[in-house]
Amino acid sequence: MPFEHPLLSVNVFLTLYKTEHHLVQQLEEQLGKFDLTLGRWCVLVALKSSGRPMVPSELSDDLAVTRANISNLLNSLEKAGSIRREFDPNNRRRILVSLTPEGDKLISNVWPVYEQSITQNVGNKLTLEEQSQLKSLLEKLF
Structure with missing residues (x-):
């Protein structure tokens, strides 16, 4: 039975997923x-x-998300005043997304909390060498 003794690669995948x-x-x-949310944060x-305005695509x-998902993320960030969408002056068919001053300030306020959370959950549990090894191993998967 595969469920009784799954392949090591299956166990690795499930451990990655749970982690x-x-x-x-x-x-x-x-x-x-x-x-x-993490999605909104990643957009910011x-x-x-x-360092420049970007088109939604x-x-x-x-961010490896669907067009529909990015649209929802942009809608919520625009409503919150963190980003703005404007027509590209060089090509009116394109929309450019940029940070607002409020969005820039939000990043500055959140970044220390973001780093602290990651440090608490990764940096305090793995040595620098282990973090480097894990990063190298994970990079092999994509």
Whole structure:
């Protein structure tokens, strides 16, 4: 029976899945204090990291989410005043998404909490060498 003695690769996958779920729950608990989900936070970080306005499809590709999902994330962030969508002055068929000053301030306020949550759940449990090894191993999977 495969369920009695699953392949090691199946066990690895299930452990990764459970670990990711646990870490995301812990992080979302902290982000919720700022009325953010992990998805919204990732959009803000992607915009900040790019240093320029982005089209929704770029954000969707960057975050590996569907176009419909990115649209919902952008709607909620725009409603909260963290981003704005404007027509591209060079191509009126394109929409550009950019951070507002409020969104930039939100990133500055949330970032220390974000780092603390990750440090508490990863950095305090794995040595720097183990973190580096895990990162290298996970990179082999994509």
